Amino acid sequence: MLRSLLFLPFLCCSLLKNIAKPPNQSHHKNTLNYYFNTPASNWNEAIPIGNGRMGSMIFGTVNQELIQTNDDTFWSGEPRNLQKPGTYQYLEEIRKQIKHGNTSEAQKLINSHMLGAWNQSYMPLADILLRMNQDETQATAYKRSLDLSTGIVTIAYKQKEVNYKREIFASFPQQAIIIRLTADKKKALNLIASLQSLVKYQTHSANQQLIINGQAPIHIEPNYQGIHPPIYQDGHGMRFEGRLFITETDGQILADSNQLKLQNASFATLVFVDATSYNGFDKDPFSAGKDEKKQCEAYSKGLLGKSYQAIRQAHIKDYQALFGRVNLHLGTSTEDNFPLDQRIKNYNKDKDPALTALYFQFGRYLLISSSRKGSQPANLQGIWSNLLQPAWSANWTINCNAQINYWPVELANLSECHLPLLNLIRETTVDGQKTAKNLYNSRGWMAHHNIDLWRTTWPVGGNGLWAIYQVGGAWLCQHIWEHYLFTQDKQFLAEYFPILYEASLFYVDNLQEDGQGYLVTNPSESFENHYFNAKKEKVWACEGAVQDMQIIRSLLKNTLQAFDILGKDQTQKQEIARVLARLAPMKISPRTGQLQEWNDDWDAAEPFNGQVPHGWGLVASDLITLHQTPxxxxxxxxxxxxxxxxxxxxxxxxxxAFAANFWARLAEGDSVQMVLDRHFSKALYTNLTCQFTGFWQIDGNLGMTAAIGEMLMQSQGGEIALLPALPSKYPTGYVTGLKARGGYTVDVFWENTKLTKVVIKSRLAGKVSIRYKDKVKQLTVKPLSSFTLTDADFL
Structure with a gap:
């Protein structure tokens, strides 16, 4: 059932004065908060909060607050062996048919013999319902807001001469959702709290705590398979527990079997904690799961005796240690003061420059909220989901979506938030080694296009068009390399080197000759795109899709560099170097002048579907750059x-996300802005989340976050580029705290579209090239040093 249906019964319906001064937060206060004058009428209008592990959507209704919660480990299913040993026996015939141009026959063989089961689904956890027994229509001065500088949602309104206020946030230090309720008159605050869930559950009370226990299904069909009921099985499926309790109040607390009551109060602090029985991707969450009750008890005890102010201050300190690293100011306008839903509904491409800065910071907020140390990585909806059959199971789709989520993470100075994805890569190698052996008879490890909590790597069901994606694991490895480039952490690189090496070995064994002496993938597909072959058939199976070869080339190059950086045995390096030298190169079509998408010069069957996979070398690596490969x-x-x-x-x-980042890397700022304008006008819900085919898909938010950052500073190709793609919409502004590859932190100031000052802080010693337009300045820097350049240095 849609969450909105559950909820409906409760609803009524300038210029900088001194560009050289350190940034003052008051300059850009309206890029750090947004607000509404009405409650959310559905899930896509609610405000998201999260602490990496726990996520919630806040509706802000006067009569009844709905706080819908998620836990990042609450999934359907359990560990399962999807391997089919010996399946590689079909590869020779499949490859033969592709080579001979019998593409349709090859596709039939792929779909018959290589595909497997669907992924499992990410589950909603529980709803917190707070019934206030207040008349919605009598509330005045209503305001629902999110302060990005603190990560706190505030709901305020007045009713019958009483001013009511709620503050709600997700605390990482306390691993809890915190709800603070206040009224400015004594005994004016009364509520009845309850808990419910869309999965099997029961509630009870104990020691003035309201407790919900539930269990996930053993299987959920993907939403694109149609509506299917969840499948439960005794003795199987993940358990969870949630607890709602009041830590401090001046009112009376009453608890019965399924309700928690507060009477005659003027303030109260409510806390929700939860835990699941998840005990790792390779352990049965039912028979070998953690004790979710003990975990909840530990979280609860950790809150006892702590005042709301202490909890709030600890949350803000923790959150701002990440969020406060970057400041961005792109201008101000009268639209800054409008409610967010009005700003989006009435968006004008020539106005509201602060919305772009707000959107960039909102993307950073989403990453902090959905990806923290020890959590799962941000999935297709980050950490937020309200459906039993969420879009594409809300899993990690690694033919682009999961990776795009992390495009901004290093640039936006949130390296720690990258760690959950890097840990997912490590866990994926376990099943990935089995898939490499059983499906391809190769050493090393690999993964295809979908991963769920259980880290299975066998191709999913449906169609090889998307399922036979040989480079999902290799693309993930690009994130290992990027994390190293930005942090220069050799200990990290040494820890993850075996993953890079084993991923490379897979391609050493698995690549095939293409008839021209080059090595290519076979079978292959180009990011779900069809082409017209020599027989004029509309097909997808091929050998050596160009994106495949770009990703593999980057993987092998990065691995070879890691050998040298870490001083590894050079004899092991040689077989990788030999394969790298034989990879099929990128080709420019003599017919069109375009970069070929396939090894052969075929025409795309659907060229305008938005999928330009061979742009990977431009936006996800430095294989294509304006100045080194013109x-x-x-x-x-x-x-x-x-x-x-x-x-x-x-x-x-x-x-x-691809389009905006294409134009940023091509240094065409107004083209980036054109994509942003379309995005703001056509692709956003009123809460700033990105909608795609009727669902929130967070890679839209986070991919655009990366593009906004790269308008202002880029660092691929061995140089730091200043204002490489600045749109004319932002003539004056500044950004501080962006990170550049090489371990640098960069502050950029500009006025009247021209650079006025850049401050670069270096963590390590080395040489750095700084580009501004067509001028490049080379500098030698000392460790822990800082240097300043002005526009005069680039004359």
Whole structure:
């Protein structure tokens, strides 16, 4: 049942004065908060909060507050062996059919013999319902807001001469959802609290705590398979417990079997904690699971005796240690003071520059809220889901979506938030080694296009068009390398080196000759795209899709560099180097001047569907750059100009993320702005979350966050570029705290579209190249040093 249906019964319906001064938060206060004058009428209008492990959506209704919660480990299913030993026996025939041009026959063989079961689904946990028994229509001065500088949601209104206020946030230090309720008159605060869930559950009370226990289904079908009821099985499936209790109040607390009552209060602090029986991706959550009751008890005891102010201050200190690293100011306008839903509904591309800064900071907020040390990585909806069958199971889709979530993480100075994805990679190698052996008869490890909590890597069901994606694991490895480039952490690189090496070995064994002496993937597909083959058939199976080869080339290059950085045995390096030298190169079509998407010069069957996969080398690595590979950059630009990915699917999700980042890397700021304008006008819910085919898909938010950052500073290709793609919409502004590859922190100030000052802090000694427009300045820096340049240094 849709969450909105559960909820409906309770609803009524300038310029900087001194650019050289350190940033003052008051300059950009309206880029750090948004507000509404009405409660949320459905889930897509609610405000998200999270602490990495726990997520909630806040509706803010006067009569009844609905706080819908998630736990990042609450999934359907359990560990399962999807391996089919010996399946590689079909590969020789599949490869033969592809080589001979019998593509349709090869596709039939792939779909018959190589595919497996569907992934499991991410589950909603529990709803917190707070019934206030207040008349919605009599409330005045209503305001519902999110302060990005503190991560706190505030709901305030007046009723019958009483001013009511709620503060709600997700505390990482306390691992709890905190709800503070106040009224400015004594005995004016009364409520009845209850808990409910969409999965099997029961509630009871004990020691003035309201407790909910539930169990996840053993299986949920993906939403694209149609509506299916959840399948439960005795003795199987993950358990959870949630506890709601009051830590301090001046009122009376009463608890019965399924309700928690507060009477005659003027303030109260409510706390919700939860735990699941998840005990790792390889352990049965029922028979070998953790004791969720003991975990909840420990969380509860950790809150006893702590005042609300102490909890709040600890939360803000923890949160601001991450969020406060970056400040961004792009201008102000009268729209800054409008409610967010009005700003989005009435968005004008020539106005509201502060919305772009707000959106960038909101993306950073989402990453902090859904990806913290020890948590799962941000999934297709971050950490927030309200459906038993969420869109695409709300899993980790690694043919782009999961990776796009983390495009901004290093640039936006949130390296710690990258760790959950890096840990997922480590866990995925376990099943990935089995898939490499059983499906491809190869050493090393690999993963295809979908991963769930149980870290299975076998191709999912449906169609090889998406399932046979040989480079999902290799693309994930790019994040290992990027984390190293930004942090320069050799200990981290040494820890993850075996993962890079084993991923490379898979391609050493698995690549096939293409008839021209080059090594390619076979079978392959190009990011779910069809082409017209020599027989004029609309097909997808191929050998050596260009994105495959770009990703593999980057993986092998990165691995070879890691050998040298870490001083590894050079004899092991040689077989990787030999394969790298034989990889099929990128090609420019002599017919069109575009970068070819396939090893052969085929025409895309659906060129305007928003999918330009061979742009990977431009946006996800430095294989294509404006200054080092100008011919390739020109060719991919012609491809993008022809295929217009920014106009597909209203720039929601990955389509807009790729388009905006393409133009940023091509240093065309106003083209980036065009994508942003379409995104703001067509792809957003009123709470700033990105909608794609009727669902929130968070890669749209986070991909655009990366593009906004890269408008202002880039660091691929061995140099730091200042204002490489600044749109004309933002003539004056500043950004402080961005991170650059090499371990640098960069502050950039500009006025009248021209650079005025850059401050670069270096953590390590080394040489750095700084680019501004067509001028490059090379500097030698000392460790823990800082240097300042002005526009005069680039004359």
């Amino acid at each position: 011919d390739l950059a020109k060719a991919i630009r012609q491809t993008i100009t022809y295929r217009k990915p920014a106009y597909a699917m209203n720039t929601g999700s990955w389509s807009g």
